[in-house]
Amino acid sequence: MPDLIPRHAQALVNDALADTRVILVNGARQSGKSTLARLATAQNPATIMRLLDDPVTLLAAQDDPTSFVDHDGLMVIDEVQLAPDLLRPIKLKVDLNTRPGQFILTGSSRVLALRSLPDALPGRMEIIELWPLSQGEISGGPDRFIDAAFAHGSQIDHTSEWRRKDYLARAVVGGFPEAIRRTDRRRAAFFDSYLATLIERDVLELASIERRGEMFRLLSLLAGRVGNLLVPGTLAGQSGIPRTTLTRYLELLASVFLIKSVPAWSSNITQRAVGTRKLAFVDTGVACHLIGQDLARLNDPGGAAGPIIENLVLMELARQLTWSDQRARLSHFRTKDGVEVDAVLETPDGRVVGIEVKAGANVRTEDLRGLRLLADTVGDQFIAGYVLYTGQQTLPFGDKIRAVPLDALWRVAP
Incomplete structure (x- = not known):
């Protein structure tokens, strides 16, 4: 590098x-x-x-x-x-x-x-x-998927040479310049030092912490729940940390740019949406380190590939929104009966692009349920729905919905 x-x-x-x-x-x-x-x-x-x-x-x-x-x-x-x-x-x-x-x-x-x-x-x-380096900054790509999606609707057409393991390799490394430069073993040492400094110095600059060990245990618990709803009551029960203290810890971790919560998308035309935020880590390399998942373990059938890849996409979108020409708000959509869209981009004038993330190379009919419900919900304001997956071809799935290789996120431009 x-x-x-x-x-x-x-x-x-x-x-x-x-x-x-x-x-x-x-x-x-x-x-x-x-x-x-x-x-x-x-x-x-x-x-x-x-x-x-x-x-x-x-x-x-x-x-x-x-x-x-x-x-x-x-x-x-x-x-x-x-x-x-x-x-x-x-x-x-x-x-x-x-x-x-x-x-x-x-x-x-x-x-x-x-x-x-x-x-x-x-x-x-x-x-x-x-933010830590985006995938486009690392690869020299344009990083303009958001602008392309709103400019061209569902007409993005992208072919990729990447396979699932390539994306997982990027997720394990993350985007910190120092982590990218290092070997696997030395990268682990960097993450250990980074997290210790973050808690021992940066968090303490914002507030006093009674028991620092609780914060490290909470970090590991959170890393194992990336992509899940952020429910303080549930986390308090799992961690043994009082709810008021846990809520303060979550605010501190967000303040030092370690975690990010993605708000729930809602509209006055639907009463079915869940209003709970979703948890993401700012850097997937840190998240993988905390749960002990290297590339081999992440790629195992029982590994955390699905939530980590979803986290990667959410944070790439969050990065792009800081420089994209198209202003938009990032959220997620989930109904009370479990139908969901991993990422929803909505412009100030109400136009919507939905994004579903799949760590696999195949797309199934049930993977499209959330996007189709979102399209029905917003009507003409629905610009496009994309399934970002680890396959290599762009595939159409009806009106305004396509499956596109995941690296289109940083390789396509309007």
């Missing part, structure tokens, strides 16, 4: 620098935020870099926040969540001078969720989320 992989988010940062006073690049630790900030400012030699991971720099920021942010050009403040008191003098500075492109902030937790946050920057700051 090359040392620097072009990121789709760099164009977003460049655009924001032209018309926004403060840009916050927010995302998971080790996802490349610092590198992205350096690349975005490479053509500006007057940029001031402030790295709060350096103890002396952090002490200066805490001792005199106003002087720390005083500058005339562009300042990058890395890991700003370490010194949230900087945000008040930043707000004052950009209120007095409305020139765009004054600050790039990076954070490894959802900075705006910090309870100690002195003030936010509404109307002054654009937030750009940076």
